[in-house]
Amino acid sequence: MTAMTVTTTSSVSLLSTPLDLDAAAGSRQQQLLARFKRAILDGQLPPGSRLPATRSLCAELQVARNTVLAVYEQLVAEGYARADRQGTRVAALAGAATRFVQPSRPDSTRQSRRVSTMTPTRDAGDRTLPLTPGMPALNRFPLNAWLRAQERSLKRAGPMALAYGDPLGEPALREAIAQYLRVARGVRCEAAQVVLTEGAQGALSLCVRLFANPGERAWLEDPGYGGVRAAFHAGDLKIRSMPVDGEGIVIPARAWRSPPRLVHVTPSHQYPTGAVLSLPRRLELITRARECGAWIIEDDYDSEFRHRGHPVPAMQGLVPDAPVLYVGTFSKTLFPGLRIGFLVLPQSAGAGAWPALAELLRGGHRLEQLALAEFMAGGQFARHLGRMRRLYRERQQALREALQAHLPGYEVWGGDSGLHLTVRLPLDWQDTAVSTAARAAGMNVGALSSFSAQPRQAASNGLVIGYGNTSSEQFAPLIRRLAQVLRRAGKG
Structure with a gap:
């Protein structure tokens, strides 16, 4: 029989030191268990060592x-020790003595290559500050109506609302979304x-996982x-930026000689310039994509917040x-914390996608989805x-008047739709420096670059100014303060 090392309590300082009587240190059992684990992993109690006699x-x-x-029973249960007729001994743990040694610096080689290609594209800052782009008027959300919808939907569904749901999302909400899109956006679906996300x-x-x-x-x-750049990077796609x-988007004819698999556009309200993709470009993009097999x-x-003329129908329904x-998504129409979005798949893509979707997705957020279905149906x-269209139209007008009064001469982009305006800055102003200084002054404007x-081109140097979460009477003093920030920030 192989000789085993016998370790006494006195040979291990971690075990001989009195236990802490302070309740904040944990119970005596917890402290002793932690000491044994640390001694085993650090090599003070080598494999085969007999643990001290309990008495x-x-x-x-x-x-x-x-x-x-x-404590001994727990050590055996977790695999740190094993018990036999001779007592309780330390189990053989490969590399235990070096398991928790931290490297001197992070080992970037252990990350995927796609992580190294991702660069920060945004600094959200404090989204409770005024002038935050893309933030709706949360204090105008009908919270009581939402709570009633939650209560009604939960009563109707009963305990089954707590179970797993359809991987593609609650059927009632998918039906409500399809009906809304057909009427309001001209979507053929x-x-x-509809797949909830x-x-x-x-x-x-x-989209990346299914089609590229x-x-x-x-x-x-x-x-x-x-966010779309991050999604494309995560899919290891070769990305090309189009001006x-x-x-809207400008795609040179020669670019189609090396066609893409995916093309991302925001045709109803380009983010962040506010441009609307013209009808000729929409139709050409659809034709070209169909010819080369792109999506x-x-x-x-x-698109829901159109402030001038009638809403521009979705591209999806043109042909x-x-x-x-x-x-x-419902992040802007309702509230960002809801985290309910959706994808409408073409009928031609559905047959091949459904089996994959059933494996990729798991039904969840049923209570929120059922409440939203009730909220829409009612x-x-x-x-x-x-109500929000009228409110945002008024707020945008107030912002324009404040810009005209306190930042005259600056070119303003957008305004037909949405929750923000973009102010173009000359190249000799650094929009990132201005944005940082504005944030310190209590305004969360975004840097266009x-x-x-x-970045640092004429078309990508400016400020993205939100008006969704800011009341009309605040714009004059805020833009006056922003003008002061511009003067103090200096040029270059």
């Missing part, structure tokens, strides 16, 4: 024998084509939404079975949208 350890540490017995970001990631392979090309707007002008991701950002993956959603893959 002698009790006497030395002044603890009850049941406490020591419970049935409830079976974790916000718009979840829908974008799902690593190494394939993907196009996006520049400046544009940083944006007053009519268009239509991110219908802020039958367009190669369009339609993405939407007409509360439509009434809330109507943070949305661009090629």
Whole structure:
């Protein structure tokens, strides 16, 4: 029989030191268990060592024998020790002595390559501050109506609302969304084509997982939404940025010689410039994508808040079975914390996607989804949208007047839709420095260059100013303060 090392309590200082009587240090059993684990992992109790006799350890540490017995049983249960007729011995743990040695600096080579290619595109700052882009008027949300919808939906569903749901989302909500999109956005869809996701970001990631392979090309707007760039990077796609002008994304004819697999656009309200994609460009994009087998991701950002003329219908409904993956969210229409988005799949893509979706997704957030279905079916959603359109129209006008009074001469982009305006700055002003200084002064304006893959260019230097979460009477003093920040921030 192989000789075993016998370790006594006195040879291990961790075990011979009295236990802490302070309750904040934990119970005596917890302290003793932690000491044994640390001694084993640090190598002070090597494999094969016999643990001290329970009676002698009790006497030395002044603890009850049941406490020591419970600790030994837990060590055996967790695999730190093994018990036999000769007693309790330390188990053989590979690399135990070095298990918790921390490297001197993080080992970046252990991360995936896609992580190293991702660069920060945004600094959210304090989203409770005024002028935050993309933040709706949360204090105007009909909270009582929402609570009633939650209560009614829970009573109707009963305990089954706590179970797993349909992987594609609650059927009642998918039906409500499909009905709304057909009427309000001109989308050609049935409830079976709607997939519920974790916000718009979840829908974008799902588009990449379903319709693109690593190494394939993907196009996006520049400046544009940083979340889609992150989704494309996560899918190991080859990204190409396309410029944006007053009519939306600009795609040179020669670019189609090396066609993409995915093209992301925000046609109803380009984020962050506010441009609306013109009809000729919409139709050409659909035609070109169909010819080369590409998919268009239509991110219908802020389309519900159209402030001039009639709403511009979605691209998805322009032609039958367009190669369009339609993405939407309730983060701006209701509240960001809801985290419910959706993806409308073309009928031509559905047959192959359904089996994959059943494996990729798991039904969840049932209570929120059922409440939202009730909220929409009862007409509360439509009434809330109507109120918010009027409110945001008034707030945008107040912001424009304040900009005209205190920042005259600066070019203003956008305004047909949405919750923000973009003010263009000359190149000799650093928008990131101005944004940082404005935040210190209590205003959370965004830097336009943070949305661009090629910052410090004339088309990507400016301030993105939100008006959704700011009351009309605040704009004059806030923009006056912003003008002071601009003067103090200096040029260059």
